[in-house]
Structures are given as structure tokens and as C-alpha cells.
Amino acid sequence: MYDLIVVGAGPAGLSAALTAYENGLKKILVVERDKEMGGILNQCIHNGFGLHLFKKELTGPEFAGRFIEKIKETDIEIMLDTMVLDMDKNKNVYILNTNGYKKLSAKAIILAMGCRERTRGAIATPGDRGAGVYTAGAAQRYMNMNGYSVGNKVVILGSGDIGLIMARRMTLEGAKVLACIEINPYSAGLRRNIKQCLEDFDIPLYLSHTITDIKCTNNRVSKVIISKVDEAYNIIEGSEIEIKCDTVLLSIGLIPENELSKEADITIDERTKGPVVYENMETSVEGIFCCGNVVQVHDLADNVAMEAKKAAKAACKYILEEKTFVREIKVEANKPITYTIPQKIHLPIEEKVVDISFRTNKVLDKCVIKVTNSNGEVVCKYPREYVIPAELEKINVPVSLIKDEQNSITIYIEED
Numbered sequence: 001m002y003d004l005i006v007v008g009a010g011p012a013g014l015s016a017a018l019t020a021y022e023n024g025l026k027k028i029l030v031v032e033r034d035k036e037m038g039g040i041l042n043q044c045i046h047n048g049f050g051l052h053l054f055k056k057e058l059t060g061p062e063f064a065g066r067f068i069e070k071i072k073e074t075d076i077e078i079m080l081d082t083m084v085l086d087m088d089k090n091k092n093v094y095i096l097n098t099n100g101y102k103k104l105s106a107k108a109i110i111l112a113m114g115c116r117e118r119t120r121g122a123i124a125t126p127g128d129r130g131a132g133v134y135t136a137g138a139a140q141r142y143m144n145m146n147g148y149s150v151g152n153k154v155v156i157l158g159s160g161d162i163g164l165i166m167a168r169r170m171t172l173e174g175a176k177v178l179a180c181i182e183i184n185p186y187s188a189g190l191r192r193n194i195k196q197c198l199e200d201f202d203i204p205l206y207l208s209h210t211i212t213d214i215k216c217t218n219n220r221v222s223k224v225i226i227s228k229v230d231e232a233y234n235i236i237e238g239s240e241i242e243i244k245c246d247t248v249l250l251s252i253g254l255i256p257e258n259e260l261s262k263e264a265d266i267t268i269d270e271r272t273k274g275p276v277v278y279e280n281m282e283t284s285v286e287g288i289f290c291c292g293n294v295v296q297v298h299d300l301a302d303n304v305a306m307e308a309k310k311a312a313k314a315a316c317k318y319i320l321e322e323k324t325f326v327r328e329i330k331v332e333a334n335k336p337i338t339y340t341i342p343q344k345i346h347l348p349i350e351e352k353v354v355d356i357s358f359r360t361n362k363v364l365d366k367c368v369i370k371v372t373n374s375n376g377e378v379v380c381k382y383p384r385e386y387v388i389p390a391e392l393e394k395i396n397v398p399v400s401l402i403k404d405e406q407n408s409i410t411i412y413i414e415e416d
């Protein structure tokens with residue numbers, strides 16, 4: 001029996017395993033389906049990682065390397081090339097590798113399986129089905145890890161960070177990126193990526209547009225038709241523009257990998273597609289914790305690693321200490337906030353503040369984030385210069401202000 005099994009060796013899993021080790025757990029196993037540790041960071045060869053955690057601008061592999069080197073100095077067991085196929089709420093994990101199929105058990109589990117990309121099928125883009133349509137992450141893997149070029153004249157659908165970073169990457173490799181097409185009236189990527197990956201290379205960003213047709217010649221993409229959409233995302237007839245290209249990259253969203261969580265009867269939040277969590281990253285199943293992109297799509301690996309520390313500390317507490325929680329309150333949110341992490345808070349807790357993160361589906365300038373108690377009284381306020389959908393927003397709510405709540409607290413935003 002292991003003390004702790006961590007599923008996934010991306011930044012979340014690695015940071016969680018190290019923190020658990022530093023906090024006194026002895027028998028820790030990390031299971032990773034890939035042949036190496038590092039997760040998605042291995043294909044992110046651009047810099048921009050580690051600014052918060054290490055006060056240095058690192059590439060993805062360098063950032064992951066910092067954890068991998070430390071892990072190698074411990075006796076944390078790492079099983080690579082091993083897939084966790086199934087899991088149950090009694091904390092049994094079923095793995096498959098070249099040695100066969102095996103059941104393993106642990107006192108606690110941390111889920112750190114990351115996300116997968118949405119594909120063309122998810123948004124039902126019409127048109128021919130030829131070669132040359134890739135998800136941005138797949139194209140990134142081909143270019144950065146396998147050394148293949150994926151195309152010469154490129155259109156990117158979606159302005160998520162992966163798509164933006166690939167726009168710059170392909171330009172630097174000599175391809176011509178003709179346009180980035182975004183269905184929303186705002187970009188889904190970080191402001192710094194819009195500047196550094198599109199504007200610096202004069203790549204046009206078409207907001208409120210989508211691809212309405214993909215045409216192929218000789219089984220390869222030869223052009224796309226883009227059209228403008230109205231506020232309700234209806235296509236505006238007559239707004240079509242034709243762009244001749246040979247490659248389409250899709251950067252249309254990420255979906256947390258939660259098939260295992262569902263197998264263990266963990267409650268999933270339909271808004272995030274990740275587990276419902278408490279403030280310590282515990283799921284609805286006692287002793288199973290989660291962190292990183294499997295919970296919510298993070299912008300920064302630094303935040304992933306910090307969230308993983310929280311999950312690991314809570315897992316250690318769960319194993320090594322008596323449970324003290326007696327009740328819980330819900331965290332509710334009003335529009336344009338789309339969800340919050342955590343969705344619930346255990347009480348009483350030793351921590352002085354609860355970190356709450358969320359996203360909005362609207363751009364707001366000069367606004368105030370407010371937290372109210374069950375009686376509708378404002379208990380804390382957080383002024384902001386702006387709030388944008390692309391950036392994960394965070395607030396720290398003092399526990400002293402919510403400890404007497406019986407049912408819930410509500411978060412909302414008011415424009416100034």
C-alpha cells in the first residue's frame with residue numbers, strides 16, 4: 001500500500017509529489033503514461049515559465065527540469081510509460097504497462113492528468129476532410145519534439161494561448177501565418193501573447209469571425225472561408241472572406257481529462273468539466289485530491305505548481321492527522337463569472353485566507369469584485385483595473401470574514 005499515488009507527471013504531479021515528500025510522506029508513487037516526466041511543458045520550448053515561482057524566465061522543459069532534478073534526489077517512485085486505466089473511490093488504481101495490468105492501492109490519491117485539446121469535431125466546422133488540419137498542441141508537438149514542419153501558409157482558428165504561441169513559432173520557422181480567427185469579440189489569449197505572437201509579426205486578428213468552410217485540393221487544405229458573426233454568434237451572410245492556405249491550426253479550447261475522476265464517482269462541475277473541489281483541493285471523495293489543468297485550465301505553470309503544493313499538503317494532513325472539519329459552505333458566483341475554484345469551503349480551517357480563482361466571459365474595465373454573505377452583505381471588495389476572460393482572476397478571502405457563514409458566500413463583479 002502506498003501513502004500517496006499521483007496520476008500524471010506534468011508540473012502539477014511533480015510539484016505535488018515533491019511537496020508530499022517534503023511534508024513527511026514516505027511511500028509515494030507517480031504514474032505517467034508518457035515516456036518522460038514533464039507533461040505538456042516538454043513541447044513548450046518558448047520562454048515565459050517560472051517568473052512567479054523561480055523569478056526567472058524559463059522555457060517549459062527548463063521549468064519542468066527544476067522539478068525533475070529534485071525528484072531524482074528523493075526516493076519517490078516514478079512509473080513511466082504506464083497508463084492509469086481505472087480508479088475507484090476506495091483509492092485503488094488500475095495500471096497498464098509492458099509488465100501487464102496491476103491493481104495498486106494508496107491512502108490518498110492526487111489527480112494531475114492535465115487537459116486535452118478540443119478538435120474540429122467538437123465545433124463541427126464544415127468542409128472537406130483533407131490533410132493539413134491540426135490542433136495547435138499537436139502541431140507544436142510535431143514541430144518542437146519530432147522536428148516536422150506542418151505547413152507553409154497557415155490560418156489559426158481560435159486565439160487561445162497555444163494558437164498564439166504557434167503563430168509565432170511557425171513564423172520563426174519560415175511559414176506565413178495569414179490570420180488568426182476568433183469567434184468571440186475578445187481574444188482568448190493572454191495580452192502578452194497577443195502582443196508578442198501576433199502584433200509583433202503583423203498577423204491580423206479577426207475578432208467575431210469564424211471559419212465557415214474548409215476547401216481541399218488533392219486531399220490537402222487549399223483555402224478557408226471565414227465569416228463574421230453577430231452578438232448571438234449567428235453567421236452574417238455576405239461577410240465571407242476567402243483565404244488561400246495549406247494549413248489550419250485549431251486553438252479552440254482545452255477539456256480537463258476526467259474519465260478517471262468519473263470512474264471514482266467524483267462529482268464533476270459541468271462548468272469547468274473538472275472535479276468540484278474544496279479549498280484544500282480535495283474532491284467530493286475523501287482522500288482524493290486534484291490539481292493543475294485537470295481542475296481548471298490554468299494560464300501559468302507557476303500557478304499549477306502552487307495549486308499542487310496546496311493539494312499535497314492537504315493529502316499529507318489527511319493521512320497524518322485527525323480530521324477536524326465539521327461543516328462546509330458553498331461558493332456561488334453571479335454572471336459574468338463563469339465558475340469558481342473552489343466550489344466549496346470546509347470550516348473550521350487553520351488557514352487565514354482562502355484563495356478563490358475564477359474566469360469571466362466578459363471584458364470589464366475598472367471594476368470591483370465583491371464577496372457577499374448569505375444575508376447579501378458585502379464582506380470584502382477587490383478593485384481591478386480590468387478583468388478579462390483570458391486571465392484567471394484570483395482573490396484571497398480572509399477566513400475571519402466568512403467563518404460564521406451558514407450556507408454560502410457569493411462573488412460578483414460591479415463596474416465602477
Ligand SMILES: Cc1cc2nc3c(=O)[nH]c(=O)nc-3n(C[C@H](O)[C@H](O)[C@H](O)COP(=O)(O)OP(=O)(O)OC[C@H]3O[C@@H](n4cnc5c(N)ncnc54)[C@H](O)[C@@H]3O)c2cc1C
Nearest residue numbers: 008010011012033039040048084113114162292293300301
Ligand atoms: C502551448 C502551451 C503554451 C503554454 N505556455 C505557457 C507559458 O508561456 N507560461 C506558463 O506559465 N504556462 C504556459 N502553459 C501552461 C502550462 O504549460 C500548463 O498549465 C501546465 O503544463 C499544466 O500542467 P498539468 O500538470 O496540470 O498538466 P500536463 O502538463 O498536461 O500534465 C499532465 C500529465 O498527466 C499525464 N496523464 C494524463 N492521464 C494519465 C493517465 N490516465 N495515466 C497516466 N498519466 C496520465 C499526461 O501524460 C501528462 O504528462 C502553456 C501550455 C500550453 C499547452
